[in-house]
Amino acid sequence: MIRAYKFLMGPTVGQAAALAAMLADHCSLYNGALQERRDAYRHASKTSIKYGQQSAQLKDIRGFDPERQGRWSFSSQQATLRRLDKAFAAFFRRVKSGEAPGYPRFRGAMWFDTVDFPKDGDGCRWDSTPHDPVTRVRLQGVGHVKVNQHRAVVGKVKTVAVKREGRRWYVILTAEQAQPKPLPKTGSVVGIDLGIANFLADSGGRFVANPRHGRTAAAKLEAAQQALDRFPRVRRDKRTANHQRAVQKVAGLHGKVRRQRLDHAHKTALDLVREHDLIAHEDLKIRNMVKAPAPKPDPEQPGGFLPNGAAAKAGLNHSISDAGWGVFLTILYAKAESAGREVIAVDPPVAATRGFR
Secondary structure (H helix, E strand, O other), X not given: OEEEEEEEEEOOHHHHHHHHHHHHHHHHHHHHHHHXXXXXXXXXXXXXXXXXXXXXXXXXXXXXXXXOHHHOOHHHHHHHHHXXXXXXXXXXXXXXXXXXXXXXXXOOOOOOOEEEEOOOOOOEEEOOOOOOOOOEEEEOOOEEEEEEOOOOOOOXXXXXXXXXXXXXXXXXXXEEOOOOOOOOOOOOEEEEEEOOOEEEEEOOOOEEEOXXXXXXXXXXXXXXXXXXXXXXXXXXXXXXXXXXXXXXXXXXXXXXXXXXHHHXXXXXXXXXXXXXXEEXXXXXXXXXXXXXXXXXXXXXXXXXXXXXXXHHHHHHHHHHXXXXXXXXXXXXXXXXXXXXXXXXXXXXHHHHHOOOO
């Protein structure tokens, strides 16, 4: 099985600048490849460009621009082009299925935050200084970067990725390992019901409180966002130092809420997996649940609309998103698979008749 590990990196000032330059150059490569595809299709010949054609151009691109594109890993640049190819494949798949997807878009400098290395040892090396008590990862063009390895990596490292979250840098590994030994059987079966007043209620009468991390941080987020809104909307390289600090403040608060939500989901899922062999939950259509209500035109007033409860629904949608049901269920399934447990989704009417609610 494949397991992912995420560790905080501690780059020096120079390494942080190199990491930012690497992201910027990969973003430029992504946008350039996207522009080439758009221009080719807009031509009278309606030419369709594929990944293989663009990958074949990398050698010339690197030779033409050795100071930027030429200093990064060739394989990581191929991974960036594959990411664009997957975006187009997903776009055409949705079009064929009758959906109305958005066309792949250009990425802004702050919206391109990950560089992938498809193979450990090709442009990167995990645990590059094994003789040193401090774990490091070597990245081509950056150097040996310190890593806060808070737990052991089990198995053979397959891929490495670098991700920026606000002012923090993370390294994400995927490792291939043997299927872990299942946990001992407990003989317990439980049904869980996700909610807002309580995050979780199970069929045994146990409740898990909803921490409402987003609501707790709402006042600080509102103040930070208001401070940010006082600055004019300009390009990132045109921002003043105070403007940059305001942006980082908002990003830091959102990042803290996200980490708190993940921590709560991991701990709650782990408790369930340790205590029960089978866990049943309602098959929630979360995407449909958070949709805004459709507008109601006023037949007596052309161009006017009747009240449709949008304000109240917006508050409910915010509470659902703050609870993080989707993230929790994803983590629950992953932990159950590793522990040899079973998680099943049950239709709401069936859940009610079987006493899971």
